[in-house]
Amino acid sequence: QNAPKMAQLEWQRFFPSTVEVKETKEFGRGVYAREKIPRGTEILRSEPLVHVLETSAVEDYCSCCLVAREVRDQFGRTQRALKKCKKCGFVYYCGKECQTNDWLLHKRECKVLTGVKAIHEQPLWWDKDCRGDDYTAYVRLLIRMQMRTGEGCTNREIDLLCPNNTALEDQYTPHTGIPSRLAIHYLKTKIGMPGTEEELLRLHCKINVNSFGVKDQQVISIGSGIYTGPSFLNHACDPNCAQVFEGRTLILRAIKTIQPGEQLCIAYTHLLATYQQRQAKLWNTYRFHCQCYRCLSECKQDSPYHIMYATTGENNCVYLLNCWCYYICAAYR
Numbered sequence: 001q002n003a004p005k006m007a008q009l010e011w012q013r014f015f016p017s018t019v020e021v022k023e024t025k026e027f028g029r030g031v032y033a034r035e036k037i038p039r040g041t042e043i044l045r046s047e048p049l050v051h052v053l054e055t056s057a058v059e060d061y062c063s064c065c066l067v068a069r070e071v072r073d074q075f076g077r078t079q080r081a082l083k084k085c086k087k088c089g090f091v092y093y094c095g096k097e098c099q100t101n102d103w104l105l106h107k108r109e110c111k112v113l114t115g116v117k118a119i120h121e122q123p124l125w126w127d128k129d130c131r132g133d134d135y136t137a138y139v140r141l142l143i144r145m146q147m148r149t150g151e152g153c154t155n156r157e158i159d160l161l162c163p164n165n166t167a168l169e170d171q172y173t174p175h176t177g178i179p180s181r182l183a184i185h186y187l188k189t190k191i192g193m194p195g196t197e198e199e200l201l202r203l204h205c206k207i208n209v210n211s212f213g214v215k216d217q218q219v220i221s222i223g224s225g226i227y228t229g230p231s232f233l234n235h236a237c238d239p240n241c242a243q244v245f246e247g248r249t250l251i252l253r254a255i256k257t258i259q260p261g262e263q264l265c266i267a268y269t270h271l272l273a274t275y276q277q278r279q280a281k282l283w284n285t286y287r288f289h290c291q292c293y294r295c296l297s298e299c300k301q302d303s304p305y306h307i308m309y310a311t312t313g314e315n316n317c318v319y320l321l322n323c324w325c326y327y328i329c330a331a332y333r
Contacts, residue, residue, distance in 0.1 A: 007023075008020075008021060008022060008023075010160070011029070011160070011232065014044075014046070014228055014229030014232070015031065015044060015229055015232075016043070016044065017034065018033065018034055018035055018037060018043070019031050019032060019033055019034055019037075019043065019044075019264060020032055020034050021232055027234055027263065028234075029162075029232055029234075030232070030233070030234045030263050030264075031232050031233050031234075031263065031264040032261060032262065032263050032264065033258045033259065033260055033261065033262050033263075033264060034260060035260055036257070036258070036259060036260055037254045037257070037258040038254065038257055039254055039255060039256055039257045040253060040254065040255075041253065041254045042251060042252070042253055043241065043252045043253065043254060043264070044229060044230065044250075044251070044252040045249055045250070045251055045252075046227045046228070046229045046230050046249070046250045046252070047227075047248065047249060047250075048225035048226060048227055048248055048250070049145075049148060049157055049158070049225075049226040049227065049228055050105065050141060050144040050145055050148060050225065050226050051066070051141075051144075051214060051223060051224065051225035051226070051248050052137045052140040052141050052144065052223055052224060052225075053066065053091075053137065053222060053223040054137050054221065054222055054223050054224075055136045055137055057222040057223060058090065058091055058092060059082070059084075059092055060082075060222075061082075061092075061216075061222055061223075062082060062092065062093050062094035062095075062098050063091040063092060063093060063098075063102060063106075064093055064094075064098035064099070064101055064102040064248075065094065065098050065247050065248060066214060066222065066223060066245075066247045066248040067094065067247045068216070069081045069082055069094040081094065082094055083095075083099075085099070085106070085110065087110050088109075088110045088111075088113040090113045091106065091113075104147075105144045105147055105148075108143060108147055109140050109143040109144065112139075112143060112193070113140075137223065137224060138207075138224075139187065139193075141207055141211070141224055141226075142187070142193070142200065142203060142204060142207060143193065145158065145203045145206070145207060145226065146193070146195045146199070146200065146203055149195075149199070149203070157228045158203075158206065160228060161206045161209075161210045161226070161228065161231055162206070162209060162210070162231075163205055163206070163209065180201060180204055180205070180208075181197075181201060183204075184197050184200045184201050184204060185197060187200070188200065206226075207226065208285060209231075209285070209286060210226055210227075210231040211224045211225065211226055212224065212225050212226075212227055212230065212231075212243065212250060214245055214248065214250075215244070215245055216245070225248065225250070227250050230243060230250055230252055230266075233252075233264055233265060233266045234263065234265050235265060235266065235267065235268040235269075235282065235286070235290060235292075236265035236266075236267065236290075236292040236293075236294070237267060237269065237271070237278055237290055237292050237294040237295055238292060238293055238294040239255070239265045239266050239267045240254060240255060240256040240258050240262070240264060240265055241253065241254055241255060241258075241264050241265060241266050242255045242266065242267075243266060252264075252266075265292075268281070268282060268285075268286065269281045269282060275295060275298050278290065278295070279295070
């Protein structure tokens with residue numbers, strides 16, 4: 001009887017007293033409001049367990065704080081005030097402090113990045129057409145997660161992330177289109193990734209399920225991060241919360257008024273996606289079918305979602321576009 005209470009206490013340390021984490025038969029682990037939360041309220045600020053920049057953004061943002069650093073010369077031209085790592089020549093930092101703070105995680109990937117860059121620049125051996133900027137970021141995220149497993153307290157945070165097994169090993173590795181186990185075997189044997197294949201596969205499953213896309217102030221994706229507390233939130237296609245970012249810090253805000261006892265939810269998929277697209281994304285990545293109010297309403301004749309599709313067609317999603325604008329504006333209030 002004490003085990004569930006101990007688990008709840010451990011989960012609760014990532015959240016303020018205004019919300020609680022509990023487990024139910026219907027939704028599993030979830031986050032619920034203890035009191036009324038007005039729209040626009042900042043619920044939580046969370047720092048990443050690990051984070052990386054997308055390859056296309058490494059020269060424009062500090063790899064540690066994720067803040068764009070720009071200065072103008074005497075002619076008014078924009079100059080980057082970032083300095084790259086002299087060893088790997090791949091990541092950039094805004095100053096000595098950020099480079100020092102990031103070195104604990106970067107020192108191991110620094111040795112591997114030359115091999116990773118070679119993979120990024122050349123077609124992968126399993127598919128001549130298979131390559132992409134984010135594959136390098138994925139490998140870096142996997143390395144950093146593996147390094148975190150050696151830290152006692154942090155390792156416990158990783159254990160709290162779902163899933164705790166390799167049940168999702170039939171997933172496909174992001175941006176490669178190949179089975180996860182095959183990708184992990186390649187990284188282990190050809191690049192010399194640290195850790196056993198089973199350990200890396202377990203971390204891979206956690207990355208796939210729990211990673212957040214980090215966005216800048218223009219809501220443009222610049223990287224990925226693992227945030228322990230926010231990863232406890234369940235999905236809804238009509239969410240009442242949204243995440244925005246200040247550098248690498250994730251800020252969770254209420255975009256609707258949340259009543260006591262109501263579950264806090266975020267969107268795992270794009271709000272402009274169709275019902276079929278959302279369900280496919282959720283099943284392929286998270287292995288569940290969404291049955292939220294929006295998904296169930298789309299099947300009803302008198303729902304606004306059904307009327308939108310019936311009157312304007314899928315290619316003219318005016319209703320959903322308004323939802324998306326509301327989502328962004330409310331999150332940044």
